Amino acid sequence: MDLSVIVIAVVMTALVFDFTNGFHDTANxxxxxxxxxxxxxxxxxxxxGVLNLVGAFLSVEVAKTISSGLVDDTQVTPAVIFGGLIGAILWNMLTWLFGLPSSSSHALFGGLIGATWVAAGADAIKFGAVVTKILLPAVVSPILAGLIALAATYLAYRITARGEDGTVKKGFKYGQIVSASMVALAHGTNDAQKTMGIITLTLITAGALPTGSGPPFWVVLSAGLAIALGTYLGGWRIIQTLGKRVSEIQTPQGFAAETASAAVILASSHGGFALSTTQVATGSIFGAGAGRRLASVQWGVAGQMALAWLLTLPAAAIVGALAAWVASSGTFGTIVVAVVAIALIAGIYLASKRTPVTADNVNDVPAPPATPLPVNA
Known part of the structure; x- marks a missing residue:
């Protein structure tokens, strides 16, 4: 296959992943x-959607981490990156079908690592960067966000304990508009950069950019637009999970959770850490749930999410490795991978139509009963 053709195919596939990242992570x-x-x-x-686009222009530190920090770009080809993207997209679609807020970021990293490993060997993977830039933030960030949200929720209820209920709710609702907007801005800053990094890596491996280059303006713009469009369409299944199935969230808790998420994500973006915004947002929501007296938190749902988090990297890596192995065989292999991926995505979409979740019914499902937490606030 002509190099320019495969590069175009990879860029388009990366933008498709970016789109799925948007609707998968709207809930954050x-x-x-x-x-x-x-x-x-x-x-x-x-x-x-609008703030995701704005956020895409605020930083490129995470993009540089991905384009030059995780794998040896001299041993990676566009076909390998294509396979990794296919693994990430399929995992995103599958977890969206089941309403599980798994990490789009870790799906991307897993797909890229698996594809690189099968094509170029373990030596092509910079495991030190994988540990410090991906695995450690994956463990620390949701715990940190949860603790911040727990403390913020506790303080919010204590400070407003003697306030008039209607006034308190109204005030925190206005506060949530600001805090949710900050999370959306932070999401665009962190997650849109991951696609920028992948496209930049592709251009480097194709010889279109020198090693160590940052993303060109057109890459930043296209990645921002793709994630913004996906976000606008809304991942209602995952919104329902985080909004209704984790805990019955009141306005002070919502404000605390969103503020904690925005602080952690923006700080990590500035440092170039490609953390999972999904895990951060989920940790914040559980922390906010635990911070209110007599709040009911669904720890069974937490277990399902934790299982999805644990499976994301290896599952996407396996699919990415298989897709890269087939795609690396030549034009026919790349076409086979593309056709199979399209068929699977279409099947998942058709399956989702059996139990549709839309903007009109996203809040219709009440949280199931749970044992109240013995937390005083």
């Missing part, structure tokens, strides 16, 4: 605001 910013009624669903995803 807007689930709690929609659940508490601070924002109407369509308004929420519109705000999130």
């Amino acid at each position: 910013a807007m689930a709690t605001s929609i659940a508490t009624g601070a924002l109407r669903p369509k308004v929420a995803v519109t705000i999130a």
Whole structure:
């Protein structure tokens, strides 16, 4: 296959992944605001989409980590990157079908690592960077966000304990508009950069950019637009999970969770850490749930999420490795991978139509009963 053709194919596939990242992760910013009624669903995803686009232009540190920090670009080809993207997209679609807020970021990293490993060997993977830039943030960030949200929730209820209930709710609803917007901005800053990094890596491996280059303006713009469009369409299944199935979120909790998420994500983006915004947002919501007296937190749902998190890297790596192995065989192999991926994506989409979740019914499912937590606030 002509090099320019495969490069174009990889760039387009990367933007498709970016789109799935957007609707898969809309819940990170807007689930709690929609659940508490601070924002109407369509308004929420519109705000999130616009701010995702704005956020894409705020930093390129995470993009540089991915384009030059995880794998040896001299041993990677565009076909290998194509296979890794296929693994990430399929995992995103599958977890979206089941409403599981797994990490789009880790799906991308897993797909890229698996594809690189099978094509160029373990020596082509920079395991030190994988540990410090991906694995450690994956462990620390949701715990840190959860603790911040727990403390913030506790303080919010203590400070407003003697306030008039209607006034308190109204004040925190306005606060949630700001805090949710900050999460959306942070999401664009962190997650859009991952696609920028992948496209930049592709251009480097094809010889179109020198090693160590940052993403060109057109890459930043296209990645920002793709994730913004995906966010606008709304991942209602995952919004329902985070907004309704984790805990019954009240406005002070929603504000605390969103503020904690925004702080952690923005700080990590500045440092070039490609963490999972999904894990951060989920940790914040559990922390906010635990910070309110007599709040009911669904720890069974937490177990399902934790299992999805553990499986994301290896599952995407396996699919990415298989796709890269087939795609690296030549033009026919690349076409086979593309056709199979399209068929699987179409099948997942058709399966989702059996139990549709839309902006109109996203808040219709009440949280199941749970044992209240013995937490005083």
